[in-house]
Amino acid sequence: MRRSPLPVFLLAASALLMASCRGVDYDIAEVASPDYTGLEDDHDDGHGDQDHDVLEGPGSEEEAAGDLHLHETGVRNHGTVWFFNQPWAASFIWVKIVRDSVVLLALACVVQVVSRPRRLRRHDP
Amino acid sequence: MEDRPLDVSELTKTYRRSFGMKSHHAVDSVSFRVAPGEILGFLGPNGAGKTTTIKCILGLLRPTSGSASLWGLRPADPRVRARIGYVPENPDYEDSFTPMEFLRLFASMRGLDAGDAGLRRLLARVGLQGWESSRIRGFSKGMRQRLSLALALQSAPDLLIMDEPTGGLDPIARKEFRDIMLEERARGAAIFLSSHLLSEVETVCDRAVILSRGRKVREGALSDLLANEDRHRIVHLPPGGSSEDRIEETVDSSGLQDRIDAIRQSGGRILEVRPAFRSLEEVFLSAMGGDRG
Amino acid sequence: MRTTLAFAGMTLRSLLRRRTIYGILIVILLALSGIGQVPSFGVEGESTFIVDFGLFGLEIGAMLLAIGLASNIYPRDREQRTAMPLLAVPLSRGQYLGGRFLGAALVQAAALLLSVLGLMAILAIHGYAVPGDLVPAAFLLVVEGWFLLAVVFFFSFWTSPPLNAPLTLLLFIVSQMSVLQFVSLVPTAPGLMRTLRLILPHMDVFRIKDPIAHDFAVPDVYFLLAAFYGLAYTAFMLSVALAVFRTRDLK
Numbered sequence: 001m002r003r004s005p006l007p008v009f010l011l012a013a014s015a016l017l018m019a020s021c022r023g024v025d026y027d028i029a030e031v032a033s034p035d036y037t038g039l040e041d042d043h044d045d046g047h048g049d050q051d052h053d054v055l056e057g058p059g060s061e062e063e064a065a066g067d068l069h070l071h072e073t074g075v076r077n078h079g080t081v082w083f084f085n086q087p088w089a090a091s092f093i094w095v096k097i098v099r100d101s102v103v104l105l106a107l108a109c110v111v112q113v114v115s116r117p118r119r120l121r122r123h124d125p
Numbered sequence: 126m127e128d129r130p131l132d133v134s135e136l137t138k139t140y141r142r143s144f145g146m147k148s149h150h151a152v153d154s155v156s157f158r159v160a161p162g163e164i165l166g167f168l169g170p171n172g173a174g175k176t177t178t179i180k181c182i183l184g185l186l187r188p189t190s191g192s193a194s195l196w197g198l199r200p201a202d203p204r205v206r207a208r209i210g211y212v213p214e215n216p217d218y219e220d221s222f223t224p225m226e227f228l229r230l231f232a233s234m235r236g237l238d239a240g241d242a243g244l245r246r247l248l249a250r251v252g253l254q255g256w257e258s259s260r261i262r263g264f265s266k267g268m269r270q271r272l273s274l275a276l277a278l279q280s281a282p283d284l285l286i287m288d289e290p291t292g293g294l295d296p297i298a299r300k301e302f303r304d305i306m307l308e309e310r311a312r313g314a315a316i317f318l319s320s321h322l323l324s325e326v327e328t329v330c331d332r333a334v335i336l337s338r339g340r341k342v343r344e345g346a347l348s349d350l351l352a353n354e355d356r357h358r359i360v361h362l363p364p365g366g367s368s369e370d371r372i373e374e375t376v377d378s379s380g381l382q383d384r385i386d387a388i389r390q391s392g393g394r395i396l397e398v399r400p401a402f403r404s405l406e407e408v409f410l411s412a413m414g415g416d417r418g
Numbered sequence: 419m420r421t422t423l424a425f426a427g428m429t430l431r432s433l434l435r436r437r438t439i440y441g442i443l444i445v446i447l448l449a450l451s452g453i454g455q456v457p458s459f460g461v462e463g464e465s466t467f468i469v470d471f472g473l474f475g476l477e478i479g480a481m482l483l484a485i486g487l488a489s490n491i492y493p494r495d496r497e498q499r500t501a502m503p504l505l506a507v508p509l510s511r512g513q514y515l516g517g518r519f520l521g522a523a524l525v526q527a528a529a530l531l532l533s534v535l536g537l538m539a540i541l542a543i544h545g546y547a548v549p550g551d552l553v554p555a556a557f558l559l560v561v562e563g564w565f566l567l568a569v570v571f572f573f574s575f576w577t578s579p580p581l582n583a584p585l586t587l588l589l590f591i592v593s594q595m596s597v598l599q600f601v602s603l604v605p606t607a608p609g610l611m612r613t614l615r616l617i618l619p620h621m622d623v624f625r626i627k628d629p630i631a632h633d634f635a636v637p638d639v640y641f642l643l644a645a646f647y648g649l650a651y652t653a654f655m656l657s658v659a660l661a662v663f664r665t666r667d668l669k
Contacts, residue, residue: 083628083629086622087623087625087640088625088626088636088640088644089629091637094639094640094643097623097643097647098643100647100650101643101646102650104651105650105653107654107657108650108653108654108656111654111657111658111660111661112657112660114661115660115661115664116664117199117201117664180668180669184505184506185506186667187665201510203510206507206508206510209507210507211503211506211507213499213503213506216499216502217498217500218500218503219432219500221431221432221435221436222431226431230424230427230428231508233420233421233424233427234421234424234425234513235421236420236421273503276503
C-alpha cells in the first residue's frame with residue numbers, strides 16, 4: 001500500500017518553520033529593542049534605584065515624598081516592565097505566535113497520520 | 126464471494142513479565158473460522174484464553190502475532206463495526222442512564238433510525254419490558270446482560286460475538302437467550318459463543334472449538350466431536366417381541382459384528398446400529414485430561 | 419462526526435448527572451464573592467483588585483474544572499468496564515476521545531462563562547463599570563480551559579488520577595514562567611532548559627488580566643491570535659493523547 005506523502009511534507013514544513021524558533025522567542029525582556037522596553041536612559045537627572053524603594057517605616061514619608069517621582073500614565077518605563085513585557089503588548093512577537101500555531105497544527109496532523117492503525121490487506125484464506 | 130465473517134489465523138497474545146520471569150502466552154497460535162448462519166461454540170476452562178481471544182478479535186487488545194479478520198478487514202475498520210454485535214462478560218454501563226436512553230444513544234452512534242416503538246419491541250424481545258425508563262443503577266446482573274443483548278441485536282448484526290452471555294441467568298432466561306440465538310442463526314447471522322455452560326453449547330452450537338492453556342485442543346462439528354467411534358449403539362427386538370419390547374445396548378466397536386450376529390442367530394431383529402454419542406462434558410474433560418502436563 | 423457528536427452528548431449528560439461540576443462551580447462562585455468583599459476592607463483601586471484577582475481566580479478555576487471533569491473519565495471507564503461495550507463496537511478510539519473531550523469541553527465552557535457572568539455581577543453590585551474586554555477575555559479563558567482539558571486527557575491515558583492533578587498543576591505553573599525564570603530552575607543545564615521551554619506551552623499568551631484590570635485596551639486581533647494558539651496547542655495535545663490511547667490494551 002502506497003504511503004501518503006502528507007506526513008513527510010507536514011514534518012518537513014514544521015521543521016523549516018521551527019528552524020526559525022528561538023528559545024527566547026517569548027521572553028520579551030531578552031528580544032525586545034531598548035526603545036520598546038523604555039529602558040533607555042530616561043532619567044537624566046541620574047536618580048537611582050533608591051528613589052524608587054518602598055517607603056520604610058514612619059518618619060520616612062516626608063523625606064521620601066520630596067524624592068518620589070511619577071511617570072506619565074500608561075508609559076513604558078523601568079517601573080512598568082512587568083506590565084508591558086507580556087505578549088499582548090509586544091506586537092513584534094505576534095507573528096511568532098501565528099508561526100507556532102501553524103507548526104502545532106502541522107505536528108498534530110503528522111502525529112495523527114503516523115499513529116493511525118494500518119488497514120488490513122485482503123488476503124486469501 | 127465475500128470473506129468469512131470471522132477468520133482467526135495463528136492468533137497469539139503474549140504478556141511479557143518483568144525481572145527475568147517467563148512470558149505468559151495467554152493465546153497461543155489459535156486458528157478457527159466462523160461461517161454465516163453458523164453458531165460456533167468456544168469452550169475452555171477459566172484462564173484458557175477465551176476472553177483474550179475475543180478482545181483481540183474486537184481490537185481491544187493488540188495480538189502479539191497472527192491476525193483476526195472480519196470479512197477480510199481488520200477489527201477497527203468502521204465497515205466491520207457496523208456489522209457486529211457484542212455481548213460482553215459481566216457488562217456494565219453508565220448507571221445514571223435508562224435502557225431507552227442507551228438504545229437511543231447507540232442507535233444515534235451507529236446511524237440507525239431509532240423510533241421508540243422499535244426500541245421498546247427490542248427491549249421486550251430480551252425480556253426488559255416494563256424497565257425501559259428505569260435507571261440501570263438498580264439493575265441486577267441478569268438485567269444488565271439482557272440490556273447487553275438488546276444493544277448487540279439493535280443493528281441486526283451479521284456477526285454476534287457473545288462472551289458468557291448467560292452466566293448467572295436463571296434457566297428460563299437461559300432458554301430465552303438460546304431461542305434468540307437460534308432466531309438469529311435462522312436469519313443468517315454468524316454467532317461466536319464463548320461459554321462455560323456445556324449443555325447450552327451442546328443445544329445450540331453447530332461446531333465447537335475447545336481451548337486449553339491458550340491452545341486449541343479440539344475443533345469440529347458437534348456431531349463429530351460427540352460421536353464415540355469406540356462404541357456403538359444397537360437397537361433390537363427380542364425374538365417374537367413387539368416395538369414395546371425394544372432393547373438398546375452399547376457395545377465396543379471391536380465386538381459389534383459379533384453381537385449383531387449373536388442377536389440374529391437368537392432370532393432377534395436389528396432395528397438400528399449407530400455410533401454411540403458421548404456428552405460434551407465427556408469430550409471436554411477428555412480434552413482437558415489430554416492436555417495436562 | 420455524527421458518532422462523535424452523539425457520544426459527546428452522552429458525555430455531557432453523564433457529567434451533569436455526576437454532580438462533580440456543581441461542586442467546583444460553587445467553589446469558584448464562592449471565591450469570586452469573597453474577592454468582591456475585599457473592597458469593604460479599605461483596599462484602594464477596588465475595581466482593579468476585583469478584576470485582577472477575579473480573572474486570576476477564574477484561570478485557577480479553569481484548571482480545577484479540567485482536572486475535576488477529565489482526570490477520572492477514562493480510568494473510571496476502564497475500571498468499571500463501561501469502556502468495553504463502547505470501544506468494542508460503536509466507537510473507535512478517536513471517536514471515544516473526541517466525544518469525551520467535546521462533552522467535557524462544553525460543560526467546562528458553560529461553567530467558565532457562568533463564572534465570568536458572576537464576576538460581572540459582582541462588579542455591577544459594587545457599582546463599578548464592567549470592562550468591555552471582559553467579554554473576549556471570557557472566550558479566551560474558555561480556550562485556555564480547553565487546552566488544560568486536553569492536557570488532563572493526555573495524562574489520563576498513562577497515569578492515575580492522583581498523579582494527573584499534580585502533573586497538570588506543574589505544567590500550568592512552569593508554562594507561566596519566562597525563559598529566564600525557567601532556566602534558573604536548573605542553571606547548570608541552560609541549553610536543555612531553553613529547549614524544554616521552547617517545547618512547553620507558552621501560557622503567558624493567555625495572560626490578559628493585567629491590561630483589563632488596569633483599563634488598557636487589548637487589540638482585538640490579539641484575542642484572535644491567542645485563541646488560535648490555544649486551539650492549535652489543544653489539537654496537538656489531543657492528537658498526542660490519541661496516539662498514546664491507541665497503543666493501550668484494554669485488558
